Amino acid sequence: MTGRADGRADERHAVVAAAVRLFERRGYDATTMGDVAEEAGLSRRSLFRRFGTKEDILFAEHEDLHETVRRFLDAAPGDDPVATVTAAARMVFQGYAAAPDTSVRRFRLVRAVPRLRDREIAMTARYQSAFRRYLAGGERDTERALAAEAVAASVIAAHNHVLRSWLREPDRPVPWDRFDRAMAFVTEGLGDVLRGSPGAGGVGGSGGEVVVAVYPPGTDPDEVARRVRRALDPGDPSAAIDSRGRI
Amino acid sequence: MTGRADGRADERHAVVAAAVRLFERRGYDATTMGDVAEEAGLSRRSLFRRFGTKEDILFAEHEDLHETVRRFLDAAPGDDPVATVTAAARMVFQGYAAAPDTSVRRFRLVRAVPRLRDREIAMTARYQSAFRRYLAGGERDTERALAAEAVAASVIAAHNHVLRSWLREPDRPVPWDRFDRAMAFVTEGLGDVLRGSPGAGGVGGSGGEVVVAVYPPGTDPDEVARRVRRALDPGDPSAAIDSRGRI
């Protein structure tokens, strides 16, 4: 991807810029691939060859970013998965922040054209999927897998939340502080499930990391305390703990 | 939508069934709208008129479900937003569970064709958006808005997690128990921000639905039990409960 990044990347970028210019002027649907080809100074056929589809022109650079993030996760150690994923999300955010002009223009186009909106959503879903895969670490139907799913979704949601609010007013400085707070906010709950040794749904004093107790509203406080105490006793199997750590 | 649901709905369903049959047999891309029209016994033009696009045929019933859920949320009271949203997610799940055959077939098609996959993702994003809007209750840049975003994403993620695992082995009974546990699991952390009066983390015996206690690994069981007991006492403010219900 970055192999022969001589003039290729610039050339690619110039085509994208030409396309965006037309999309903004005439509207996305009203702009044909012939128009774009002419504006960019190459043949219609080559345009298709280089970018695949009309949508892909708009998301070409986004695709590169996705590739970078994917490789980052592949190379990342597994010692602190949540931190790694928030770092990855930070990379994505940085990808937008580094080119505010491009980001804002694409944002406006995407908001206006439903088809592009769906495409954007599919794009972020790809990130989410990469995050999920990394966090789950191969597990499929365990509690950890579910937590991975939820944390990945929350991280993406938080990312998009901050991103959108910035893109609405791009003249403001990039809100890194809000980004970091949002990340901390959404990972502090379920994130704990993912920190530490994988698997081992061990609840109690014997190595598990957290204790989660869920009760119906009316439960007597003393009863709750008693059952929690019982559940925490490693040697007592009489405590009814299900696979998800419920008492 | 359900206004003139006489033979219209059945007729619609028959067309969808015909299309799915062809998609499975010849593949999605290899099946033309002309083929579908012929198989369904109507003209190509009418097919487009009734369903809009080729993809829409496959997601027509899904669209109806989305409409139902949207109306449900519009009519829902705001007293327990998290419960309402999990109930809405349950409706969606029920939508799949009620027609296992359709669900499984669509699942297989969607998995095989990237374009359909993106469409499916966009569809679930619509649910997520509806959930988010409902949970945020008009707020935009507050903590509640962010929590709404994350909870909506997590609920959708959990829904999809359980759904996919069921669709992979559709012969098993519908795993409602796992669905409910997954919902409880993903809403117990951030959900508290959304429960009760905005901002005030109403945890304890005074109306909260569940109690969530999170502790570092090494904590002494007796200490845990004592603090849980204290935290559950409505009249005792000495229990250190933070805004998220952590003790």
Add this chain to the structure above:
DNA sequence: GGCGTGTGTGGCACTGAGTGCCCGATACTG
């Protein structure tokens, strides 16, 4: 130099999704 070979590009023709327009059939209303 000439000569394969691989790669990128343009031109051309074709398929198929999606749309605008018109016409005929069927209902519904006074």
Add this chain to the structure above:
DNA sequence: CAGTATCGGGCACTCAGTGCCACACACGCC
């Protein structure tokens, strides 16, 4: 009965996307 609204079918058109072929320009090799 005439007037009209609605719906389906047929037709022609645009445009995204693809397969195919020919051409140009790079190389490495004899």
